[in-house]
Amino acid sequence: MSNLSEIVDSLENRISKLLNRHEKLKRANLELEEEIAILKFQQNQFQKEIEVWTEKCSSLKTANSMLGSDQHKRETKLKINALIREIDQCIAQLSG
Template sequence: MSADLKQRLDSLRTKTALLLKRHEMLEEAATAARQRIRELEQDNERLQKRIDLLNQENEYLRVVHSVSPSRSDAENTRALLAGLVRDIDKCIADLGE
């Protein structure tokens, strides 16, 4: 009976040592995983700020694009100004006569 008890104790010691080693490995893995989570959260925050900045820039560009004159508007304005300049030249010529 004593030999059987000794075998059981040895088996328990071996299993306990194995469990402690596995526990230590799992603790190390958990620590590494927590560190990786912190790094990923920082990256996520940095990227979210970049997305917000780009969205704001995109909105500004949309507003500027909608406010800027179209090609036909620019041509119409040039034609109007050219007509006004001709009218002014005629008035100056009439005053000179």
């Protein structure tokens, strides 16, 4: 009978250790989930910032080309032509 008692004690000890480890892993998992949420928020903020800077860069390129810079003239001409087409479409809709 003492052998059975030792086996039960051993199982209880192992179960206790497993439960303890399970709790530690649950806490670690919660911490990681919180960190993921924070990182996703930061990523979203950075993405918004990238969009703002991209728009500013585009505006600066357009301004440079209007000031006589040869570097971005083609892009500016294409953009102006696109704007003219949009205006023409608006006029056509208003007069139609």
